[in-house]
Every structure is written in C-alpha cells, then in structure tokens.
Amino acid sequence: xxxxxxxxxxxxxxxxxxxxxxxxxxxxxxxxxxxxxxxxxxxxxxxxxxxxxxxxxxxxxxxxxxxxxxxxxxxxxxxxxxxxxxxxxxxxxxxxxxxxxxxxxxxxxxxxxxxxxx
Numbered sequence: 001x002x003x004x005x006x007x008x009x010x011x012x013x014x015x016x017x018x019x020x021x022x023x024x025x026x027x028x029x030x031x032x033x034x035x036x037x038x039x040x041x042x043x044x045x046x047x048x049x050x051x052x053x054x055x056x057x058x059x060x061x062x063x064x065x066x067x068x069x070x071x072x073x074x075x076x077x078x079x080x081x082x083x084x085x086x087x088x089x090x091x092x093x094x095x096x097x098x099x100x101x102x103x104x105x106x107x108x109x110x111x112x113x114x115x116x117x118x
Contacts, residue, residue: 006030044068046108071112 009026013019021029049058060067077091099111 044108046110048110069110069114071110071114073112 007023007026009030010021010023013021013026045061045064047061047064049060051058077088077095079087081088102109102111
C-alpha cells in the first residue's frame with residue numbers, strides 16, 4: 001500500500017472544494033477519520049512491569065494506547081486446601097498442562113493469572 005503525506009489533503013481541499021483550513025484543524029479531522037477507519041500502523045507489545053508497592057500501580061510506556069490484559073506471575077491453582085499442606089496437586093497438574101498447551105500459540109502470550117483492571 002502506497003502511503004501519501006498526511007498534509008496532501010490541504011492541496012486536495014483547495015483544488016477540489018476551494019477550502020483553506022489551518023494545519024491543526026486538518027490534522028485533528030484527519031486523525032479522527034484515521035482512527036474510525038482503522039487505517040493506521042499499530043504494533044502489539046508485551047510489557048513486563050513491576051508493581052509500585054505504595055499504591056499498587058504500574059507505569060505504562062508512553063506509546064501505549066490500549067491494554068489487552070494484565071496478568072500476575074502466579075498460576076491459578078488451589079495452593080491452600082483443608083486436606084493437604086502443599087495445596088491440591090491435581091489442580092497444579094491441570095494448570096501446568098493448560099499452560100503448556102498455550103505456550104506456542106502466540107509470541108505475546110504471558111503465563112499467569114489474569115487480573116481485573118480499570
């Protein structure tokens with residue numbers, strides 16, 4: 001796909017419709033349209049961060065525009081049971097089997113427990 005300079009629309013507006021707009025107005029309208037039609041180059045990143053112990057928050061990178069999921073690095077199995085000191089080994093086996101089947105599905109897969117975020 002051939003990409004054209006974003007400010008080329010200034011020339012087209014003047015030639016086709018006789019309109020003259022400021023660069024800021026054209027950029028704002030263009031970015032809104034660009035977002036609506038999904039015609040922008042995006043990248044998906046996996047980002048690991050440490051939790052701030054003061055307020056349980058993390059700092060996202062400056063180029064992050066959306067978050068798909070947040071996981072914590074612990075597996076989702078019953079570590080505490082009322083019949084064993086070491087947790088439930090059946091759920092540990094099942095969880096490790098499930099995690100091993102997901103490893104090669106996506107390079108962005110992050111093992112762990114998915115947590116809610118706002």
